[in-house]
Amino acid sequence: MRKLSMNELNRLSVNEFKSAPKIPIVLVLDNIRSQNNIGSIFRTADAFRLESIYLCGITATPPHREIHKTALGATESVDWRYFPSTLEAISELKARNYKVLAIEQTHKGTLLTQFVPTDDDKLAVVFGNEVNGIEEVVINQAHTCIEIPQFGTKHSLNISVSVGIVLWDFFTKLKVFYEKT
Numbered sequence: 001m002r003k004l005s006m007n008e009l010n011r012l013s014v015n016e017f018k019s020a021p022k023i024p025i026v027l028v029l030d031n032i033r034s035q036n037n038i039g040s041i042f043r044t045a046d047a048f049r050l051e052s053i054y055l056c057g058i059t060a061t062p063p064h065r066e067i068h069k070t071a072l073g074a075t076e077s078v079d080w081r082y083f084p085s086t087l088e089a090i091s092e093l094k095a096r097n098y099k100v101l102a103i104e105q106t107h108k109g110t111l112l113t114q115f116v117p118t119d120d121d122k123l124a125v126v127f128g129n130e131v132n133g134i135e136e137v138v139i140n141q142a143h144t145c146i147e148i149p150q151f152g153t154k155h156s157l158n159i160s161v162s163v164g165i166v167l168w169d170f171f172t173k174l175k176v177f178y179e180k181t
Contacts, residue, residue, distance in 0.1 A: 017077040022051045023174065024122040025167070026093060028100075030086040030138055031057040031129045032159060039070030040160035041127075046074035048167045053078060054093075054124075056086040086138045090124065094141075098124040102142035103166055104134045105155065109145035117170050125166060127159050 012020060027045055032038055038060055045053055055061050061082050062068065062075040083089040090100055099121050117123060126142065128134030139145060148157060148165055157165070 012077075014073075014077045017046070017049070018079075020049060022049050023171070025050045025170065026098065026122075026124045027053045027163065028086060028089050028093070028124050028126040029053065029055050029059045029159075030126055030134050031132075032059040032127070033130055034159075035060045035064050035066030036070050037130065037158065037160045038064075039067040039072075039075075041163050042067070042071040042074040042078050042080075044160065044164050044167060045078045048171055050078065050167070053080040054083055054089040055080055056083045056089050086126065086135065087141060090126070090138065090141050093124040096122070098122045099144075100124045100126065100142045102126045102128075102134050102139050102145045103148065103162060104128060104139060104145050105147050106139065106145040109147040112146050112148050112166065112169055115144075115146050115169075116173055119174060123170070127163055130159055 025048075027041060027050060029038065029041065032041075032055075038055070042053065042062075059082075060067060062071070062080070067075060081089075083092075093100060101115075101123060103125060126134055126138060128138075146166070148162060150157070
């Protein structure tokens with residue numbers, strides 16, 4: 001076994017990425033305060049070739065030094081938009097027939113292990129503030145809430161870790177997409 005060289009990775013150029021088919025998922029970031037988390041999420045969105053990221057409320061936008069430090073150029077490949085409020089972003093996504101999923105611990109949520117996206121779904125996946133989570137008014141606009149099962153004492157994951165877990169889970173369940181690429 002040996003590590004692959006950069007040439008062997010078959011990395012897309014930014015232009016190739018922009019024109020390549022995307023997984024129909026929009027990440028909606030609800031008032032994220034850490035620019036390092038935002039940059040990490042851009043990188044993850046690039047890795048899974050997502051449609052776009054919606055940055056809402058206090059969530060910082062590129063160009064920003066701290067975002068670029070962890071994004072490593074993904075702010076150039078991944079499409080993004082800014083909305084003054086998360087509700088505005090969700091309203092626009094619902095008008096475009098996206099199913100809105102809030103990643104949050106709620107009394108009637110669905111465990112991530114039990115949620116199965118379909119290849120027909122266009123998904124808007126909302127992730128909340130590092131301290132307060134997703135705003136209650138935003139949760140009330142979601143079609144459903146999904147909870148990442150946790151078994152320790154904290155029941156709290158870093159947002160960039162949560163994004164990675166959820167996207168990997170969805171990606172493995174949406175085999176039709178990656179079998180075509």
